[in-house]
Amino acid sequence: DSTLQVIYSSTSFEKILGKDIEDIFRVPLTELINEYLSPKEIGQLKNNLKNFNIWKKTVLIERGDEVKYYEFKLQPVHYEGSSVNNYILTAHDISDYILMQQEVRRSERWLKTIINNINEMLVVFYDEGDDYYIKNANEKFKSHFEIDEIVNPEISKLFDNETTILLKEQLNKLKNHQENIVKFETTLGDLSNHYAANGSLMLDPIENKYYYIFTFNDISDRIRYERQLEEAYREELKLNVKKNDFLENMSHEIRTPANAILGYSDIIIESIEENDTATVKEFAYSLKDVVKRIIKLFENIIEVANAEDSNGKTNDIELDFRMILRESSEKYKETAISKGLTFQYKKGDDDLIIIGDLVKLRKAVDALVDNAVKYTDSGNIILRTYRMGDSAVAEIIDSGPGIEIDKIDELIKPFQQGESGYTRNYQGAGLGLTLASRLLKQMNGELKFSNNGSSGTIAKIILPLK
Template identity: 25%
Template sequence: MNEKVKILIAEDLDSDAELAIRELKKEFNDISTQVVDTEDEFKVALDKFEPDAVVSDYRMPSFNGLKALEITKELKPFLAFVILTGSMNEDTAVECMKAGADDYVIKEHIRRLGPSVKGALRQKQIEKEHFRSQENLKESEARYRSLIENSNDGILLMLDSKIIMANKMLEELFEYSLEEVIQPDFDIMTLIEPASLPSIKQRLEKAQMGIYENSKQEFQGLTKSGKIIDLESSLSYINTKEGLITQSIIRDITERNADKRALIKAKEKAEESDKLKSAFLLNISHEVRTPLNGILGFVNLLTSADMDESKKLLYAEKIKNSSYRLMNTITDIIELSRIETDQLQYKESKIDLEEFIDELHKEFEDEAEQKGLKWNANISEQLNYYIFTDREKLNQILYYLLNNALKYTNKGEIGMECNVNGNNLEVQVKDTGIGIPADRQSAVFDRFVQADTSMSRDYEGTGLGLTISQGLAELLGGDITLKSEKGQGSIFKLVLPCKTEAKTNVKQEIETHNLDDVKILIVDDEETSLMYLEVLLSDSFNEILVAKNGFEAIELCKGNPDIDIILMDLKMPQMDGYTATQEIRSFNRDVVIIAQSAHAFDENIKKALDLGCNDYITKPVSHKRVLQKIEKFLN
């Protein structure tokens, strides 16, 4: 040893201590010693001197070697310790070695002391390193176990296909306790879903043959309760004297796979949606260009000088029909966009159910007869209710359903049944038309789906009526269901929750007005719209005033306080209809103001009503509709 060696000597005789030091110096080139002869001195020296080895006399007056050995083992367990004695029998020697001495030397053989201490030092170094290795191993094992136990993955160790260790996450995954899975008779294949067994068995058999596959493998597991879970396993192998140990790290990928499947489904749906939207746009293009072509074409023909009256009437009818078709297309697109962008608002009103259904009955009875169909409507005393819901949206829903029935029924009948069931309004629209195949019924309410069916190719229209109807029904808290059979017709049922109020049987006398005495003011900046409304109303009203902006309307109202009705356009230059209405209401609270606008959005309508309009009507304005609005307020 080249480093300085510190040796503590417990000896009561100075001569013996000097002899021991002399022998030790023969063995060690660089040595430092300290001699003590009491227990207290020994303890202090162990702490302060910090020796590498202890040489202790077996017997001293106030102290002895076995006590020194005991103290050393307690305080410095890896110190080399050699007993030095004048004489020693075999029993004493055994006693010392059992107590933990590394060696003993008889004083008459003092020359052995140096080699004995050197050997003891070497032995203690080996013991210290072994102890450190064991401690490091224990620490490593503790860290490994901690990592395993706290892992988010299930981990197990197998020996000859038997589980010898498993962590908590594995217990949670498969719902088996550790005590259950480490039983000798527990079959690990119990954890595998039958469909995945062949691939797992093949992999384990290859490992037993020395063919190791370390790549990840996906399979399905089976829990104790019978639940199937998606798993991913990563295997590693350790050859030991006991046999081949397989470590398996198992991760639950059920949620990941569900997300993956959802992503694939979403991708497929998006691709399908793109196709349907493309088909929808093509259909919309057709539905816009076709009537527009008819309008422009027949307008050009009407300008011919040598055309008889019968042809002019025919062409005018064609222009009217094409215009209505174009208007319906634009209306459908606007309504769908409002539903898609959540721009619709709920406006509750009190509705006389009997009158409401009767209005629909009168309108569609005429249209059914024109097509040669029988009209069947249930108008009974059961409708003697007021209902509270959004009148406009309910009207739209039923218009779409009834128009749909008319459109796809070429013979037979169409009909409508209505009743109040508790707090639900139930309306059925029936037809004997072409019907809807069973495999298409789940899709008829979906956005854009109608655009790619044979019906939308064989029949004019956007094919969005049912989509819009269902969207409006959902806004009102209701639902539309379908029963249909191909070639046998369809039944669409609207169920709408709403407050109801029974009507009394008292009939109110309605005072009717002579329209000739009614004075009307039309306010519109568009020359064409102004002219149209003047012509439209001239047969019914004798006195019609016109204004082209809000300023003119206010001046006319101030100069003519006897104006009964104002048809107020909302969008105008200089002063819009909103501002004009507000100004008029500041000096005239009685005049009826009906807003008219092409912007039939809820926020526009609400704003107009809030600022003083009594009602609204959307452009294009029909003669029948505007007269209904006017008569409603005059009566």
């Protein structure tokens, strides 16, 4: 009634409350249901009653092992022509609905826990018409795309255009039952990473709706390893070619002087038998030159190996850079002149004192001068020194066939020449530039090359001054 006391109750309501009519009749409503509400909820009920508003509340009632959920609804009743208001309280049993919702939520939490414990990125799609949307995703997927929740479910809102097209192609295969499982690789828009994707179709029996479950496994490391293996394989093939070239070069470089030794030896033997001492002496010197060439070849091979394995150890002392160039000039001048070349050493005016390894610097300079003399058939060889800022510079200039500058990196590798095989125009194992480059690098120096006009090469040594 208007005083909020119970004036009528159905037997079903009495059963819900677990009370008889005499326990309910004329009892204030707030007192009757007080045990099912919190103080705050009692206050809300009183406020609704005061303002003649409808009041609703889901109430849990336990009777032993039995648990029931009811929706209590209090509604004012206005009588026409009367200022008195009564109220009707109804209770609807919604236990099945509540329990089902609880089960759904438990299932969702359980499924979410499983999804989030999957090591791979996982995302669930669904379709609406011709478009696809994101239903859910695990934390790893959200973390990858730096999102807290899926706020734009349409896939084109999250993925780049290329990935969206690829995903739609795979989703359509599942939707049209062309495939039961799809497998493909994708970058997910990040070209630095690669993912192996697997997709499958699942029917939700409750919603009677199909969902598409996709996982993305990061295979970036595997792809990188495969590329490294491919690169290593290609490098191995290159090394095999170089090995074959090396064996061919060595065979040529050793067989030629060996044949010369045999030939000179036969001539010397015949000359001894004929007491021709002049011929013996002549070919003995020739024999000596051939042996020197072989010794130099093996010394260069050993020196290149040592330059690579010595970890840059040098016996540094104070050196006169100009003196090193002058010594090399004197050593090769006669050979150059014998080929009809003009040979000049132009000493700069500045003192060029450096700190370096005397033996290694001599070998580096000699290797470059030897190359210049060897590969120049006509014209001139010029050696010159000068200061460039805080550096000492030496240039070995020739008028030979020149070097293709873009092939310098290849030519400073061991056993490389501008030409290869038996078609080469010049003798040598192709170690000179390698040796010079490595020795100078150990002394914090540089070796640079440039073209000398229309023909010829300029080899430039740069070393820090003391």
